[in-house]
Amino acid sequence: MALVVALLTAHPAFAHAVCGSRIFPATLGIDDPGVGDEVALPTVTYLPTNGDGVNEADVSFSYTKTIFPNFGLSISDGATFLNGQGWGRDDLQLNAKDNFFCIPEMEFMGSIGVTADIGKTYTNGMGNDFNTYSPTIDAGIGFGGLPKSLNFLRPFAITAEASEDVPDRLFTDGGPNSYNFNWGFTVQYSLPYFNSNVGQIDNAFVKHLIPITEFTFSRPVFNYAGPAVTTGTIQPGVIYAASTWQFALEAVLPLNSASGRGVGVVGELHLYLDDLMPDTLGRPIFGANK
């Protein structure tokens, strides 16, 4: 299975983060800029036609454990169903991530990390035959620092991510295993932020919503066959963020025919373990403040 398809359809689950007055929710297309104890279970994706022209459904989970307050390890896995081709387990993915800065006044934070996609994790799996290592950088900034004259813009936030896929083997069965550059960003408008900082929202449901659009892109940059084509998705949707969990639902619009056809959908239930179990699973193993 082409790596690019795996990247577009895996939809690993990501964590939420807090910096200053801003709570960045867990997002589906790219990672958020923080590190926290969390579990996404499940993340479900449906694509009417993926980049290989096949009807596809995926289900996955992700679990993140903080080792230190700003450093965490994640494990992600799942399964893919391809209509007419059967189903199989995806590669196991392991991730290490460090939230190396947060400037509270600017609601600005960033993280670096690396993800290892473990090839041949399962016999007859849907994953790759080789390992792929992806150094990644994430950043996010809220607009809360804008002047009060622009109060209605302050709930906006932008997060972004860039990574490079580095396969540990250049060829499989004579075909090249490409190096890919991946990037993406989200634009989000936090009604919880609006309720806390701009104007009171009396509707108990609406004040927990975060309308969001995510953009993800990938392009082969080295050791690829044929012309380099940028693939990607545009994912408009909404997140309902409660105190200890969130639910996200997004449409998946392919960027071009190489990315798929038709409108897919991705949904995820995400639990904040740092809030659910602050004294046990939800606290760092070392350096907890309590």
Added chain:
Amino acid sequence: MTRLPFSFAALIAMSGAAFAHAQLESASPPVGGTVDPPAQISITFSEGVEAKFSGIAVSGPAGAVPVGKPSVAPGDNKVLSVKVGKKLAPGTYTVKWHAVSVDTHHTQGDFDFTVK
């Protein structure tokens, strides 16, 4: 699907008793509201907060406004209040708050209200 080392159902069941980041649910005066001069500023959070480690500061057209020590309502540690030390003149005021929830998570924010 790989089994996780804990029960998903148990997590959901626990969510009602859990603590979390204390987020502003509502305030008096209301966030962005227009009111008569308030005698106190109260913020209702989504979680219980520790008054000792939390705070509310108010500033207005004439600078900082004197306020009392923050306290939580008897029997309801989700409500943090300070008494306003003087009658506020008409104008726009900014409330800056920070809160430490009972499980030590930190949150902060600010909002304006207008005295008519």
